[in-house]
Amino acid sequence: MNFLLRGGASGCKQHCKHSGADGCGWDCPADRNVLVKNGELLSGLVIKSSVGAQPGGLVHIVWKDLGPERCKIFMSDTQNLVNNWLVGNGMTVGVQDIIAPAKTVEHIQEALRKCKRRVQRIVQRAQRGKLETLRGLGVQETFEVGVNGELRAALDTAGGLAHADLAPDNRLRQMVSSGSKGGLINISQIMACVGQQNVDGKRIPFGFNRRSLPHFGKDDFGPDSKGFVSSCYVSGLTPQEFYFHAMGGREGLIDTAVKTADTGYIQRRLIKALEDVQVKYDGTVRTSRDNVIQFIYGEDGLEAQHIENLSIPLLKMDNAALARRFEFFPGRGGDTAERRQALKESVLESAVDGLDDAAFGRLCNLVEAEAAQVREDREELRTKILQGPADKIWLPINMDRLLWTARERFSVRPRQLTDLTPDYVVERTNKLLETGIRVYQEPRLNASPLFVAANADATRLMKIYLRYHLASK
DSSP: OOEEEOOOOTTOTTTOTTOBTTBOOTTOTTOOOEEEETTEEEESOOOHHHHSSSTTSHHHHHHHHHOHHHHHHHHHHHHHHHHHHHHHSOOOOOGGGTOOOHHHHHHHHHHHHHHHHHHHHHHHHHHTTOOOOOTTOOHHHHHHHHHHHHHHHHHHHHHHHHHHTSOTTOHHHHHHHTTSSOOHHHHHHHHTOOEEOEETTEEOOOOSSSSSSTTSOTTOOSTTTTTEEOSOTTTOOOHHHHHHHHHHHHHHHHHHHHHHHHHHHHHHHHHHHTTTOEEOTTSOEEOTTOOEEESSGGGTOOOGGGOEEEEOGGGGOOHHHHHHHHOOOSOSSTTHHHHHTTBOHHHHIIIIITSOHHHHHHHHHHHHHHHHHHHHHHHHIIIIISOSSOOEEEESOOHHHHHHHHHHHTTOOTTOOBOOOHHHHHHHHHHIIIIISOSSSSOOTTOOHHHHHHHHHHHHHHHHHHHHHHOOO
């Protein structure tokens, strides 16, 4: 199989010597690009983001391209390979992986001190009545928003300092970057600062006569008395910090237990309510009493397990970019050099330049009609389908990967000349869109207008996507 995942070069900026503006090349150890060619891993790291079961991951692509049986073999072989590697190569996170140098600890402490001074200034402004309230919020809420913003920034800054100090071969960093367990927040709490503890989504409330604990003075709204834990797990927590941390942890445990019961009960009720819903032989979704819920399953006829998150650059292309990509035949004498870069000489002489005026006119009209249809597709994407700046769509066929795999399998070079004529490509593409892109292959006799409209709506985005990738130029 062939597989290409462009994951960027995250994490390489600090440790890679040859990191440029666009990130690293294929040989960077922190590179997230994965290339598999003819079943052989040529470059990249096989980590959770590339091998996971999410759409676009290696497991999903093997299942889609090669089938469930090969996917099962792939997963079993991968697990056996990892198990045998671990027999001779241990993976242990020890204390040496989480001890920060004294210089880094001093930078973290200085960042926390600056944060506390900024919070203290906010407290003083509030006490003097000089705090400007945010729109729609009172003085107390504005104060809490400002303090929480400063404390979050302190945790991020301290965590960033700790994370930047970790070497690429640090076991804790490897565990997080591979997706095995943990995240940046865990590195921050272990090495830098545990951060703000919350109960009911707010800072620790007063409970002992206008104070959070007897250890603090009355009306102390500073970070320490309201649940900010500036210590880390390596250095250990003070008794007050430990108490606040236990309060936040208890809420998390209860919340998890309650959510588990609630979501389980919601799922059970959903299954019970939908147990008689079926996709009938005419393609409609109906209940046991034949009440129509949907004329086409999911309104698009797509099975969810086949869908991938794709991009369609057509949405953001301007008229000049559209002309460069799709307009091929402005006239017999125009763009001859461009045509010579794509078509073989024999095809150019017989199927283009050798045509009489009438046949050449029909060819130009055919290709111009295709370009005009693409322009209409762009407007439809902008005004009716996506209606926003995002160019992400969900469809069951990844044409970028399909075309890339075909080029690799048949050894098609990037600038290789073709013997396909433009009219052949346009006609075959149009035939594919008319006969091959249907929710149901057999046209229904006396189909209701609702069914015809639903079928057209369900296939519209798929046709736009294929026309963009299979245009003649």
